[in-house]
Amino acid sequence: MNSFVSIADLTKDDILHLVHRAEYFEHNPNLKTLEGKVCATLFFEPSTRTRLSFETAINRLGGRVIGFSDAATTSSSKGEILKDTIKMVSNYADVIIMRHYLEGAARYASEITPVPIINAGDGANQHPSQTMLDIYSIYKTQGKLDDLTITMVGDLKYGRTVHSLLNGMSHFNANFQFVAPEELKLPELYKQFLDEKGIRYAEYTEFSPEIINHSDILYMTRVQRERFADLMEYEKVKNVYVLTNSMLKNSKDNLRILHPLPRVNEIAYDVDENPKAYYFEQAKNGVYARQAIISEVIGVN
Numbered sequence: 001m002n003s004f005v006s007i008a009d010l011t012k013d014d015i016l017h018l019v020h021r022a023e024y025f026e027h028n029p030n031l032k033t034l035e036g037k038v039c040a041t042l043f044f045e046p047s048t049r050t051r052l053s054f055e056t057a058i059n060r061l062g063g064r065v066i067g068f069s070d071a072a073t074t075s076s077s078k079g080e081i082l083k084d085t086i087k088m089v090s091n092y093a094d095v096i097i098m099r100h101y102l103e104g105a106a107r108y109a110s111e112i113t114p115v116p117i118i119n120a121g122d123g124a125n126q127h128p129s130q131t132m133l134d135i136y137s138i139y140k141t142q143g144k145l146d147d148l149t150i151t152m153v154g155d156l157k158y159g160r161t162v163h164s165l166l167n168g169m170s171h172f173n174a175n176f177q178f179v180a181p182e183e184l185k186l187p188e189l190y191k192q193f194l195d196e197k198g199i200r201y202a203e204y205t206e207f208s209p210e211i212i213n214h215s216d217i218l219y220m221t222r223v224q225r226e227r228f229a230d231l232m233e234y235e236k237v238k239n240v241y242v243l244t245n246s247m248l249k250n251s252k253d254n255l256r257i258l259h260p261l262p263r264v265n266e267i268a269y270d271v272d273e274n275p276k277a278y279y280f281e282q283a284k285n286g287v288y289a290r291q292a293i294i295s296e297v298i299g300v301n
């Protein structure tokens with residue numbers, strides 16, 4: 001593995017290897033394997049968890065971090081193009097972790113520099129490091145990855161975490177339930193992918209208790225205001241599904257609720273106290289999954 005751009009570049013064995021490496025780092029979070037390495041975090045879009053968990057991962061492994069969390073403070077604001085920014089940072093860092101609003105930006109960056117690129121989210125396309133922490137969270141909570149019913153709720157059109165996760169879990173005989181309003185349905189491209197692989201899925205517009213009761217994993221997502229060109233369209237769908245504690249009454253014992261976060265109002269606060277709510281622990285798993293990814297692309301153990 002050199003760059004880490006899309007979960008679709010990984011085999012099932014690659015994914016399982018990273019899951020086991022994340023498990024290793026959970027038990028050994030404070031190693032010095034990145035000593036002497038400089039890691040750049042370039043965030044052209046806002047982030048809390050992804051940037052801070054990558055930086056925590058690097059710090060705990062003894063590496064150094066350079067970078068920015070707001071491109072407005074960089075020469076991009078003077079008109080510098082992405083190519084030039086990447087070439088410059090390649091002079092300084094051993095790995096570049098980047099989030100960009102353009103789909104394909106991380107792939108493009110990986111083609112113009114020999115320094116490994118880690119995609120921390122590119123537009124509505126992919127968020128592969130999120131997928132690794134999601135898969136690690138599924139593995140930890142279910143004790144397995146195979147034969148699970150995974151229900152994805154909310155913005156399935158623009159949700160890059162959804163797109164990456166269905167790709168990653170396609171190796172494990174998942175049964176998907178997709179719940180979205182017409183405006184935010186899963187794009188045809190992803191359905192074609194599932195059809196070609198013979199993976200079962202069903203689509204719903206109503207978020208009913210029956211759907212929840214069949215689920216092993218309930219993957220809630222935010223309707224993303226920043227992806228809408230027309231804010232009137234956003235207003236129509238922003239409150240479409242809200243998970244409340246009472247809706248979980250007859251859910252399976254092993255059900256766990258995941259959310260890539262941030263949430264807006266799609267999970268009511270009363271769910272937080274339910275032992276099936278796992279989204280804060282899920283975010284913590286991001287440190288271990290990202291320690292595994294960085295170590296792999298840099299080539300340290």
Ligand code: CP
Binds near residue numbers: 047
């Ligand atoms: N899950 C996720 O990508 O969160 P941030 O936008 O806060 O990084």
